[in-house]
Amino acid sequence: MDAKKVVSFINGVTESRLTLIATQGTDKYFADYKQWTSSIVSQLESELRNRGVQIKPEGEVGFKVGVESVGLFWGAFATRCIVRARVEKTDGTWSRTYEGNNASNHFNRAIDGAVYKVVVAIMGDQDFKNTMR
Secondary structure (H helix, E strand, O other), X not given: OOOOOOEEEEEOOOOOOEEEEEEEOOEEEEEEHHHHHHHHHHHHHHHHHHOOOOEOOOOOEEEEEEEEEEEEEEOOOOEXXXXXXXXXXXXXXXXXXXXXXXXXXXXXXXXXXXXXXXXXXXXXXXXXXXXXX
């Protein structure tokens, strides 16, 4: 990846609290968007470092990442998880929302896959890559 500047990421979700994301019968499912965002930031930083991008807490280009919504949906054979996360430059000049959509017959794999697909979408976005230059 051709990022000439040092990059930093911050968790844009300031409050840690449980948010209802789905119900199924009498079961209720909650997520802490701050923790989910931390997971995305960690994966994103790791993948970018592996590609030669310098990541530091105070980079030349800063990004704020925040999970905006999470949904769980049950089908006949699989559970689907859809995660939407927003990435924006800390100076406010650029932003984009990414979606990770994954289904699996294993509940945790549906969730993990959706988070992974958000990171893949961010990494694959040429516009995001251009903002790191």
